[in-house]
Amino acid sequence: MDERLKKLREDAERKLSKTTHHKTDVPIEDFNRIIHDLKVYQIELELQNEELRRTQQQLQDSRNQFANLYNFAPVGYVTLNRNSLIIQSNQTFAEMINMEVSELLEVRMSDFLCDDEVKVFHGRFNSFFSKPEGKRMEMRMKRKGGRPFWVRFTGRKINGMSDGTKESQLEPHLFLIISDISLEKKFEKELIESENNYRTLANSGQALIWASGKDKNCVYFNDVWLKFTGRPIEMEMGSGWLSNVHPDDRQQCMDIYSTAFDNKENFSIEYRLLRHDDQYRWLRDDGCPRYNNDGEFIGYIGHCLDITEKKQDEFKVESLNRELHTLNATKDKFFSIIAHDLKSPFNSIIGLSEILVDQVNDRDYKGIDKFAKIIYQSSNRAMDLLTNLMEWSQAQTGRMSFMPDRFALSPLVEDIVSAFDIICRQKEVFLQANLDSDIHVFADRQMVSTILRNLLSNAVKFSLPGGDIQICTSRSAEEVIVTVTDEGVGMPKEALKKLFRIDESFSTPGTAKEKGTGLGLILCKEFVDKHGGKIWAASSEHDLEDGTKRGSVFSFSIPNASDE
Numbered sequence: 001m002d003e004r005l006k007k008l009r010e011d012a013e014r015k016l017s018k019t020t021h022h023k024t025d026v027p028i029e030d031f032n033r034i035i036h037d038l039k040v041y042q043i044e045l046e047l048q049n050e051e052l053r054r055t056q057q058q059l060q061d062s063r064n065q066f067a068n069l070y071n072f073a074p075v076g077y078v079t080l081n082r083n084s085l086i087i088q089s090n091q092t093f094a095e096m097i098n099m100e101v102s103e104l105l106e107v108r109m110s111d112f113l114c115d116d117e118v119k120v121f122h123g124r125f126n127s128f129f130s131k132p133e134g135k136r137m138e139m140r141m142k143r144k145g146g147r148p149f150w151v152r153f154t155g156r157k158i159n160g161m162s163d164g165t166k167e168s169q170l171e172p173h174l175f176l177i178i179s180d181i182s183l184e185k186k187f188e189k190e191l192i193e194s195e196n197n198y199r200t201l202a203n204s205g206q207a208l209i210w211a212s213g214k215d216k217n218c219v220y221f222n223d224v225w226l227k228f229t230g231r232p233i234e235m236e237m238g239s240g241w242l243s244n245v246h247p248d249d250r251q252q253c254m255d256i257y258s259t260a261f262d263n264k265e266n267f268s269i270e271y272r273l274l275r276h277d278d279q280y281r282w283l284r285d286d287g288c289p290r291y292n293n294d295g296e297f298i299g300y301i302g303h304c305l306d307i308t309e310k311k312q313d314e315f316k317v318e319s320l321n322r323e324l325h326t327l328n329a330t331k332d333k334f335f336s337i338i339a340h341d342l343k344s345p346f347n348s349i350i351g352l353s354e355i356l357v358d359q360v361n362d363r364d365y366k367g368i369d370k371f372a373k374i375i376y377q378s379s380n381r382a383m384d385l386l387t388n389l390m391e392w393s394q395a396q397t398g399r400m401s402f403m404p405d406r407f408a409l410s411p412l413v414e415d416i417v418s419a420f421d422i423i424c425r426q427k428e429v430f431l432q433a434n435l436d437s438d439i440h441v442f443a444d445r446q447m448v449s450t451i452l453r454n455l456l457s458n459a460v461k462f463s464l465p466g467g468d469i470q471i472c473t474s475r476s477a478e479e480v481i482v483t484v485t486d487e488g489v490g491m492p493k494e495a496l497k498k499l500f501r502i503d504e505s506f507s508t509p510g511t512a513k514e515k516g517t518g519l520g521l522i523l524c525k526e527f528v529d530k531h532g533g534k535i536w537a538a539s540s541e542h543d544l545e546d547g548t549k550r551g552s553v554f555s556f557s558i559p560n561a562s563d564e
Contacts, residue, residue: 076151076178079158081171084109084125093178096151098144109176114140114148129174132157138181150185151178208283208304210241211290214297216261225304230276246272246280257287264289264297270307282311349375373426380423402530404444406561409480410435412445413471416452420460428465431456434472441480442561447527451535454520455484455554462488462552479533479557487551491539499537500525524556533557 070077076093078086089104097112110118117139128135132155140148158173208228211220217238226233229244245253249271260267266288272280287302356371413433424431441448452471459469467487474481500521528535539552 075180076176078104078109078176078178080109080129080174080176082129082173084121084129087173096143096149096178096180097141098146112141114142117141128153128155129157132174149180149182152181153178206305209302210304211299211301212261213299216258216300219299228275228281229273244274246274248272253285260287261289261300270311273304281306282308349379402444402447404442404531404559406440406442407445408437409439409441409448409473409482410437412449413452416449416456417471419453420456423460424469427460427463429460429463429467429469431460431469432471434470436473439473439475439480440561442559443531444527447530448558451524451527451556452482452484454524455556457520458554459484459486459488459552462486462490464488467551475560478560480560481555481557483553483555485551485553490550490552491537496537496539500535528556528558531558533559 071091073090073092076096077088077090078093079088081087086104086107086109089101091101094101094104110121113121121137121139124137128137135155137153139151139153141151142148154177156175156177158175159170206224207222208225209220209222210218210225212218218236218241221233221236221241225236229236229241231244234240242250242254253269253271256267256269266286268287269285271283271285273283275281283304284307285302285304287300290298290301292298353375356368356375359365359368359371410433413435417431417433420431456469456471463469463486469487470483470485472483472485474483525535533556535554535556537552537554540550
């Protein structure tokens with residue numbers, strides 16, 4: 001029998017024996033009832049004892065389970081007093097440092113730290129002990145017979161814990177959770193090394209590298225970019241880098257970047273960026289979206305390469321292509337003139353001359369003046385064409401010399417107007433020149449003569465009988481503007497766009513069915529360009545509401561040489 005129950009029985013019997021009054025005349029029924037109640041009570045006590053034993057077993061199992069959880073937790077548990085002595089430790093921490101739990105008790109925690117960590121631990125312990133919540137310490141510990149390893153301390157303050165002595169019953173203690181973070185530190189070191197390698201790689205190449213966040217603003221530029229622009233990184237961050245992009249490229253650059261960013265797509269842009277020497281350089285910028293390990297979009301990264309030389313080569317090729325196109329158009333124009341425009345007047349001259357010879361031989365002089373007039377006109381047209389063709393070919397091959405000098409413009413105009421006297425009278429066109437006699441120009445006399453001759457020839461060609469042709473001038477300190485105005489048939493707007501261009505063949509017959517090639521105006525533009533001037537035209541096909549007659553106005557500018 002359990003000693004405690006035995007003692008309870010003895011105490012009960014002793015108490016009963018001291019009772020002075022005994023009733024002997026107890027009825028049998030009462031006696032039986034008492035016996036029954038005692039038996040029931042005994043059974044109740046046995047049941048209670050069984051329940052108590054089960055409760056004690058469960059408590060013991062719980063204690064064993066807690067002890068297992070405490071001792072074999074995945075992290076170390078250590079309880080320290082205010083002097084950093086170890087009061088309790090679980091098996092996990094003991095295994096961390098290759099020691100037995102019994103060897104740890106009453107030993108300072110700092111004894112298990114690496115030498116260079118001890119001073120740091122002592123410096124932080126009091127603060128950590130007083131209020132450990134929200135704090136942590138990462139240090140290297142010594143492993144018995146092994147290499148040091150990294151741990152992280154997190155703690156909780158425990159009040160009123162006793163270490164077995166009466167004096168320590170209310171002393172606060174520090175409960176430490178010790179996690180082995182060696183693997184974490186290894187990954188952290190590898191990540192830092194990887195980042196350093198990436199930065200070294202990013203800064204050692206020729207590419208200008210940038211990165212942006214989820215808000216499209218830039219958060220990183222490598223050293224190559226900063227050396228290229230010569231600006232501090234603070235000026236480049238966000239959208240500051242855009243101020244260095246060429247104004248003509250800025251909007252297109254942002255449109256392409258924003259569209260790709262919104263769709264999370266790769267992109268490639270070519271734009272000009274201002275270099276530290278104030279020169280714009282062409283860059284090709286290739287960007288792609290960035291994602292973290294969880295697949296979350298975190299922005300963009302891009303790299304730029306200087307493609308200025310490549311772009312210059314492309315521009316040269318384009319310029320060469322334009323030059324070839326012009327040369328081909330020049331060649332086509334030349335062959336067109338030779339094959340058709342030059343052949344036509346000579347066919348007329350030869351055919352009419354043959355008829356004229358036959359009539360003279362037959363002494364038939366009827367209509368001979370008409371044939372002679374046509375021959376004269378065809379000869380003049382052929383001569384003008386040959387003259388233009390010769391001058392044009394000399395200009396194209398660079399054989400025409402450019403010899404500007406100072407001369408009065410009025411006498412030159414008067415000579416040219418006189419040369420058109422017969423043609424104007426035949427077409428009943430009135431040609432007038434209104435020029436200041438003191439206007440002088442600094443120009444090539446022969447080229448100016450060719451320009452005026454071609455403009456007047458066209459004005460006469462497209463004038464109607466009774467129409468006026470005016471030559472006038474205006475001047476400024478830098479230039480003289482010569483204008484030829486006619487009251488002819490005029491031109492549509494579409495025709496004006498084709499003037500002065502070798503690649504746009506444009507020629508219309510005159511009012512007397514005169515033919516042309518358009519070569520004269522092309523030659524005029526080349527000669528005006530030689531002088532650094534401009535040539536332009538305006539025209540109307542109909543009389544205007546303000547009373548202005550229809551016709552065309554051709555103007556060109558040459559350098560002024562007058563004394564003012």
